[in-house]
Amino acid sequence: MVARFFRVAICHEKLDGSRPRPCLYYQLNQCTGPCAGLVGPEEYRAQVQEARLFLEGRDKDLLARLKERMQEASRHEQFETAAHYRDLVRSVEGLSVRQRFTSVGLEDQDYLAHYREGDNPPREVFQMREGVVASRREFSLEDPQESDEAFTAAYLQQYYASAEGIPQEIYTLTEPAEKDLLEEWLAGRRGGKVRILSPQRGPKLSFLTTVAENARLAFEQSFRGGASQGVQEAEALREALGLEEPPFRVEAFDISNTQGTDSVASMVVWEAGKMRPGQYRHFKIRTVEGADDFASLAEVVGRRYTRQLKEGKELPDLVLIDGGKGQLRAAAEVLGRLDLVTLQVASIAKREEILYLQGRAGEIALEPTSSALHLVQRIRDEAHRFAVTYHRRLRSRRTFTSALLQVPGIGLSRARRLLATFGSVRGVLAASPEALEKQVGKLLADRIRHHLAPPTGGNADP
Template identity: 45%
Template sequence: MSSRVDELREKASQLPLQPGVYLYKDTAGTVLYVGKAKNLRNRVRSYFNEDRLAEAKTGSLIREAHDLDYILLDNEKEALALENNLIKQYKPRFNVLLRDDKTYPYIKLTNEKWPRVYVTRRLRKDGTYFGPYFPGNLAHRLVNFIHRHFKIPSCTVDFSRNHTHPCLEFHIHRCLGPCVQGLTTEQIYAEHVRDVRMFLEGRTHDLASEMRKRMEQASEAMEFERAAALRDLIHTVEEVEQKQKMAAASGDDIDIFSSYAEPPQVAVNLFHLRNGRIVDRREFFWEDLSEYEPQEFFTTLLMQVYSAGQPVPAVIHVPLELDDREVLEELLSEKRGKKTEIHTPQRGQKRALLALVGSNARHSFEQRFRVLRPTSAAISEALEEALNLPDAPKRIECFDISHIQGTDKVASMVVWEEGRMKKSDYRKFIIRTVVGNDDFASMYEVVTRRYGRLQAEDKPMPGLVLIDGGLGQLHSAAAALEALGILNQPLASLAKREETLYVYGQEDEPILLERNSPVLHLVQMIRDEAHRFAVTFHRSRRDARTLTSELAEIPGVGPKTIEKLLKTFGSLTGVKAASEEELAAAIGKVAAAKLRAALAGLATGVEG
């Protein structure tokens, strides 16, 4: 190792005395660490000082490093920006990585013939995006408002083909029904889409004026019902406009960061103050930061948070003075399009707010790394955030399929409700319509049967339907719900191999949670319970079939006797292990004697 360290030291001594980014790589060329420097040579040479080599992180890095690369840049600002991009690209394990890099949601207005609105966290070039919105559920509340008042849907129905009848959303007046010919026209639909666009752009005054003209036209044409609906909508839109004006005059936009660390575990809280009041709070956790250096940590954290789609505020408060403050301010100001300042408050109300965020960070640390048992409400809210759900689910129903090479196919449904498993609501299903080994078709059948029955009984849907499986099972469940006319039902699946969560409608944004995440623990626990319940039911069905087929060959043992044996002993193994007295108690002395003799003969035949 000594010769390799000497080679790296020599390479460092030859680096330019200019700003840039440096990359340590291992023998396979994998990037281990990305750093930035005002002076590349001085910064990288410092890694080989005896004091630095004695540090846990630096010593491990140099021991594993095989090569050193660099990129020259014109100034520190470019170096900081490139460092952030390379960290996001390579995810080097010696860098501080923002693992919980979920962004706040956007509202997407698609550019289809019949546009729809969706809540999403990923920006693409396939429509118009509005946002981001926080708190996270604000986007869902706005989309729900659009459904109720403008009747533009979020469904996944194929509008390219004509359907025979509309879904429930049309009947409860939350959709214009473009899927069925004759229910609406392109002109009417386009008018509603224009209204939605103005509403999301914040042009509420223009929208109210436009609708007032339509109301007058409807009144003149004696379409009084339509005129009354427009009058009510104008009133609602004007209320929204008034609230926005009041909020805009009430204060600044500020983000406040603070942390609590007991390396290698670190918790960070981020409070968003908008218009002078706290509107949301986010938590970030690291469980394997072997070396916590606050300067590097907060610089990297700010860059990663605001490059992940978060809105940049006018002011950012952090708990320590940052060496890179001026460069960070310049970069974030460019991103925002207006000046952004980074402060470390020393007194007054702002210092008190920073202390409040710090105490919340400590509480988050305790909840995650010490208590590890947050309340069911807290877990439910965390699940809502992690899966981008419209509401925190109070009830989760989870499905699993079990069989052996397509035989004795069964399914299970288990229920989590208000923080506990509700065993009284568990359900077993025998797969009836599927031939052979087809998990997707089996899932389609079970979901259809379960929620078709709920519809028939007029019972509410759960807050989340969870599927044990990958994308195939997820899409089968979604197809079953769509066939029933059930749309916008929160639906997710948990794939076993990587413990990856897929949320229907966001499949291109798979969710990988930290292994210590209470949300992951919850969905794993529910999934494992569904699997256990399905396997137990499958085993009992298989044992019953085996017992029936083998005992049916014994003279004098008929179907009623077999049924009694199954009920009492459960399996062929249980029957064979029973004494003659136990058998006699179940089926009578004569039948027990015949059965015992027959079983002895079967055993002899097997051994022979």
């Protein structure tokens, strides 16, 4: 955090300007490069003093100093520098709300809140135990189009499926869909009663509001922050995995299918501290029949890096696989055949959240509060979301096309045209008669409505 905010050196280099070029921290805008003489002594001394004020909790003095420097930069038309200080002022003001809360009567409770915007819906979780905020975690979910109620229910299932402890009470801003079923499931996992509550007033609502603000700040950092945002996480991951250098670029893979049908894979990219949706890729599995994750991973990893080598494009610093030892081995064998034995490959096993690194014996178990684990989880969850979203889209298209082909007079080309126009069976049924007739004529439009309309009236047989 200190490096990200104040760009002071946190490495062990001599700060005498003798280094021929700065390290990764400078490239990620986390340091001004005193080791390579890229910043003057007076300017760097001022940076150190500001970092010291921050660490000592002297926010009032720090904010006054930062605002003065922002105004000075603006007067000299150094607008990029002024913008840096403006963002720094906002961050310090947000962090002036203490990150740890102590309270009476809040023991054995979890408080969950989220912030969502567009197609990137991270959910920030603060876990309270014995009156103290013990941990924090961020997730991205599969379908950003869900209602807040469905969104909350899906998140609770995802989070508590792997959580070690489940409290008596869980507080959310939005009451989840199918709350009774969730409470029953949670009670079974806990071995005792669990309540999901959504307070409308009082201190617990105030606490949830604070958690929601932290979720918003997490979103800003993850999806709008500059290149410097991830350097500490990258350094933590380097240390956790024993890598020679912090990974600047990570490419992660996941497989999705339904009982072996419509198998697809996703690849997502984390680079310079941010997810890069414009570089995501999805794959249809071509050579594997049935649900074989090992063979499917081998196929897509081989396809990805065969093409990268052929086109002379950059390779990642780390390949991340969603899975355990078997999936890791499958990916590593393919990379070996491509003579990419020096490319680092790691995997993360579901539920246990255990990491494995190719070439390193044994498992890597990180603390739940580890920033390295948080980074890997975030990338893994995004790969899973992207794979499942693509899989659902393909399955929906196949189901829709199959239903239309049952209508006399509808062939494959017309079914595809209707899919492109209306998107789903529900979309066809919701279309106005004029819109549907414009596509296929009145006769076929009547047939489609007759065949696709759900049955009405009557009772099911006992």
